[in-house]
Structures are given as structure tokens and as C-alpha cells.
Amino acid sequence: MHPRISPRVQIGVLGRCGLALLLAGCLDRNAGQNDPTLPASSTSSGPGSDGSTTYPGIMTTTVDPGHGDSDSGSTTDAGPDPCGNGKIDPPELCDQGEANADDAECTSACRWNVCGDGLIKAGDELCDDGKHKNGKYGQCGRYCDDWAPRCGDSMVQADEGETCDDPNPHYGCLADCSRASSCLEIKNSFGDAVPTGLYVLRREDLMFTAWCDMEADGGGYSFLKYASGTVLDLDTFLPQPLTAAEAEQKCATWGLRLLAPRSDRHLRAAFIAASATDFGAVHDTGDYTPNLDVDSDVAGYLSILGIYPVTPGQSCVGKPLNSEDCPQWALKPDPANPDLDQPYWVSDKIFAGQPGTTNCAGCSLFYDWKLDVQPPVLTGYFAFPMNGKGASSSHFLCEVGDKLGPPT
Template sequence: MKDLSMPMNSRLPLLLASAALASLSLGGCLSAGPVPEGNESETSSDSDTTTSGETTTTTDGTSTTMTSTSTTMTTSAGVCGDGNVDAGEECDDGAGNSDDAACTSSCMNNVCGDGLVLGGVEECDDGNEVNTDNCTAECKDNVCGDGILNEGVEICDDGVNDGSYGGCMANCAQLGPYCGDTFVDADNEECDDPDFHSGCLPEQCVMATSCLEIKNAVAEADTGIYTIAPAKEGVAPLQVWCDMEADGGGYTMVKVNHYPGRNAAEAEAVCDKYGMTLFVPRTEAHLVGAFNFAVNENLAPLEFQDVTAIDEFLLIMGIYPKVTGETCPGAALNSVDCEAFEANDGGPFWASNAPFEGQPSTSNCEGCSGLYGFDENGAVNYMTFYAIKGGGESETFMCHIGDKQ
């Protein structure tokens, strides 16, 4: 048989050609199909390219390496000014960001109170909410006439600034007429005196009608001489004694020395000329305070001044029997223990807390006055009531304003 074999040196080129052809054929098949799993990898770095490969061995012992390339892009966190509102940003107008624009250079909304002036919207911005400095809490310039006081710059600013009473002058540098400037504004004030002993009530600039009004307005007011304007029409202001201690203070009284002597009913008419009534003690402390006023040189009596300091200014008082005949005999003379007596104004009264034998009398006349005597401490140690000429008479007595009860 004919040997058809070829020498080795003749077959070698043919084998090499066959292997190359097989490799081309195999590569074409693989590239037409899907990439096997495990041949891709991804990374998170910007513009990174990752290449993975797999080696396949053929049946004839040769190997072919296949490669697959995958590229991924990552974006870094956004920055202020890129035009995108990213996390942590309230706004981002890109090139339009500015500290005088709606979106600041730090990508925050430009608002009143942030210390940045928003052009065309805010007049100022000092970074606080104080309304009394140069820039208001609404980011407006604090100017005279806006009704907002600029402390340290303006004296006043009522928004009108027309110099009217209680207002502000046009330049915000001076107050208009006001209560407390010591000038009496005839259209708005009765008085304007910082000394409350004058009877001018502070912050009101009206005259007090009683010591009680003064005490209510000025807690520190002390006992002494004051001027008041009694509420009765036509009565001129006059000096009075104010007891500012007894029962919290506010008792008003004056001494009167009047000739000839008067019983209680007649003395009431004299007191009425001064807008007052005959004195009525409300409590023991009130009576003691009145006694101390009566027996000391202090405020001169009205009408005549030849007698100025005696206990007989309390000889008659405005306490009367309601009925004729027996009225509380053996009872203490006060509004709790003796309901058959009354004060001239219907209020409480207090002359004693212990009964006097036979008094109040069993033969009183309605509206008649009694007579009272006192010990050195101001306590009543004598009283008598009788129905003669309207009761007891006295040239000296006291009048009071009975608003404190």
C-alpha cells in the first residue's frame, strides 16, 4: 500500500493553518452570544474602566482568552453654585447666587434677620430681631415718624409727631406737652405738680378729692397736710389733714372753730360748705388718729384760729339715734353693738367697745347729738345723750370726707 503520509516538516504548516482557522471560527461564535456571567465588574470611582477575562481550553489542548469591557461613571456630591438644589441647600440659582440676592452665596434663602441685605426688598439687616435699634425687626430703617422708638437716638416717636398733648414733636427729639412736665395744660390738666402733697395726682394731673385718692395713687404718702379739691361743686381747694396710717391710711379731716356753738345738725351745715360732713370715727384706730390731730399743733382750724389744739374738737360727732326714746342703753356705741344709732352717711361708726352706764340714753331724740370726753390716749371715757335743743353743742368740731369706710 502506498504510504500517503507526509513528512513532519511538510505537515507542520498545514496544522498551524487549521488551528488558526478554528480559533477564528470559535471566536466568532462567542462574540455573537451573551457574555457569560461573571465576566463584568463595576467600580464606584469616577470614569473607572474595569476589564475582566476568561480563558477557555479547547479539546485539542489549545486555549483562547476572551475579554469583556464594562465602564461605569459616578458623580460627586453637588456643590453650591451648580444650579441644582442639593441636600443641605435651600436654594441654588447658580451664577445668580449673591449675598444681596434671593439666594445667598451659601445657597441659603436671604431672609430678614440673617445679617444680609436683600436688594430691593430690605432696607437693612443687622441680624437681630430688636425693634428699637437702627434697623427694625422687619428690616426697615428705624426713622422718625415710623412709630417705633429708636433708643438712644429718638426721645419719642408716636407715628404722628404733631406736638399734640401727650404726643411727640416733629423731630422725635422732644415730647409734646404731657402730664408731669410741671406746666399746666389748661385744656387737659387741672394741675401739674410732682409734689403729691399739693393734691395733684401723678400721671393723671387732676386734683385729688380726698386723702384716700392720694393714698391709692401714692402708696408711700405719709400722714400730714395735703391740699385737696372736694368733689362738691363750687368748693375751692383747701388744706386738710391726711391720716395715712390708721387702717391703711386715707382718712381726710379738718378742724373747725366756729362761733357761736353748734349742735351736730348745725355743724353738719358748716361742714357742707367745705364739701364734707361732721366727723365720724370708723374704727378705734381712726378715732385715736383723729384725737392726735385734734390735740396737736398742726393744721390750723377753719374759720377762727384762736383755739388750735384741744380734744374738744371731738366733743360732737356725726353719730345719731335713729329713733326717739330708748336706744341701746348699756350697749357699746358702735355700729355692730348698737344698731339703733347710725352715722350721718349710713356707714360704719365706732365710739367705744364697752358700754357706759345709762348710755346711750333712754330719752334720746332722733337726730340729736351726744357729747364725748376722752382720756389722754384718745379713748372715749365719757358720753351723754339728751333731748335738749337738738343735743349737745360745741364751738369746736371736726369735718371729714367719709369715703374711706
């Protein structure tokens, strides 16, 4: 005990120090400084050392609070991403923990799922294209509970360029809400969803019913039946034969041309169209009602074709009639594409003396068919001038001509 402190004071100090030692050790008024009257501190670093620092009568141990025996000695660790922890940590607007999702009430970015954010809230929103698109043509509705005006809503939006809007492709409306002008356009628009049958086409500002073959050579061949003549009150048809040149003029009324087969499959499809009893023929002033008498001349529909001699008086006698074996016959050039290669195919068989040289400019051969077999069989074709007009028929098929034949 310090000799200059009275025993009474000493006892008081000792009492206080004893209490303090129970808490954290007794320090004098020079707290935080070394007491020169105490021995120097020593830190054990020898075997069995636990890293403690000792003073006479006092022992403390360094502990990493809340982290236990950390290998690195660091007192802080990176915390988890706050979004998803179930607590709202600014700038979060919500946080529902594992329930966060881009189709839920609270999104994976901890934002409320609202109309205009481009995310669809399941069970509440039908769609959401974002606030800058919602409500505009072809997009989601303004309040995300319906669709804005669009192609496919069965309403014609003329100011948006629609010319039709009908979900049934047989009425000739394409998937982009424009009118079909050929069967190939319908095939390209709807693919394998459209079967062979009757479709409405629009050409030269005229609407008419065409037969679309959606299978031959990949599909897309267009046919129009024409019957030149008059139907009497008793449903008797009085035919009026036309030459190929005259038939071309009739076909041109609808922006079409006289049929010229591209392949054997195309030719077979043409016979199917000619034989279809629900496919009525047209005439100068409109459509005939499907009539057995009018449409009975199936072979007549293919008795003249749009294949002509390149040079009158010249031919490929003794050769099969197709563009590869007989280039002396050809289709008329397409005015819009005069250099376009337009193949044709009638037969790969040889008929003695045919096609003959007694042909004339713009004159079609006359084609004869055996119809009691399927597919019908070509029995011959003949070239004769017929007073410079060639063969004629009161029935023929017109085509668009935009499908060039088998896929290359």
C-alpha cells in the same frame, strides 16, 4: 482606522482627538448622539462600582458640584434668611449683620431706624409712639426728641380736660391731672407714695387744707378742723359753741359732714389730726393761722360726733356704742346713697346707764376723753336734751365720709 479616510486625514483627526481627550474626551460631529460604530456603553453596578459611566478609552465620574457627597442627591439647599447676613438683599434697606437690632441704626427687619416707626433708636431718640401718634397729646413729640403736651409736664392743658398739673400730691393734684376732692382719692391715685399729713382738697369749688390719714384702715380718711369763735388781737380765742346740727351746717360749706368714726383706728387718727399743731382750723370766712390757743382744745374736737338717735327717746342702754351693738344710734343717711350701710364705732366698752334715753332728734351725745394717755381713752358719753339741742362745742372735726371703714 476607517478604510475610506486617507492616512493624512486620519493623522489629523487623531491629533485633534488626542488633544480633546485631554480635556473631556473626543466626540465626532454627531456630538450628543450615540456612535453606532462604538460598542454599547456599560455601567458597572457590581461590587466596587463607583457610579462611573465608561466608554472605550474614555472614563467620566458624576460629581455633585459644590455639594460633595450629598446623601439626598439634591443639588440645591435652602439658603439662610438674607436679613442679618451683612449684605443688602432687596427689599432690604440696610443690613449690618449681627449689629441689627430694634434699638440700633438698622433694625432687625433690615429697615433704617427712623422717627415714626414706633421703635426707639438708642442714643438718638427719646421716644417713638409711631407716625400716627407722635406729636399728639400724651404721646411722643413730633421729632422723637421730646414729649408732646401731656399730664405731668407742669402745664395745665385745659382743652384736654386737665384742671391741674403739679407733681407734688400735697397740693391736691391727682395723677390724672384732676383736683382731689378727698384724701381717699389721693391714696387711690398714688398708693403708698403718699404719707399722712396736710393736703389741699377742693370741694364745692372751695380750696382748703385737710389732714389726710394714709395709714388707718388702709388710708384715705379726710379731716377738717373747725373752730367756731373769734381770735382777738392778743391771739386770745373767744369760743362760740355750736350744736351738732349747727356743726353739720358749717361742715356742709365745704361739702363735708360732722365726723363719725368708723373704727377704733379711725378714731385714733382723728385725735392725731386734732393734735397736729401745724394743722390750722378753719372758720366761716377762711383759715385760722395755726394758733395754740385756737387749737388747744384737743378733746373738744371730738366732744360732739355725727351719730344720732334713730328714734328720739329710744336707746341701747348698757350696750357698747358701735353700729353692731347699738343700732338705735346711726349716722344720717347720705342723700346721694340713702341705702348705703354706714357703720360707726365709738367704743366697745359699757358705761352704766348710757347711752341714755334722754335724747332728741338730731342731738349728739357729749363725749368725754382722757388725753394724758395715747391713744386717748373715752371716759364716758352722755345723752341730755339741753333744751332740745343736745351737746355743743366750739371745736369739731368735719370729714368727707367716702371711706366706709376697715377693708372688707
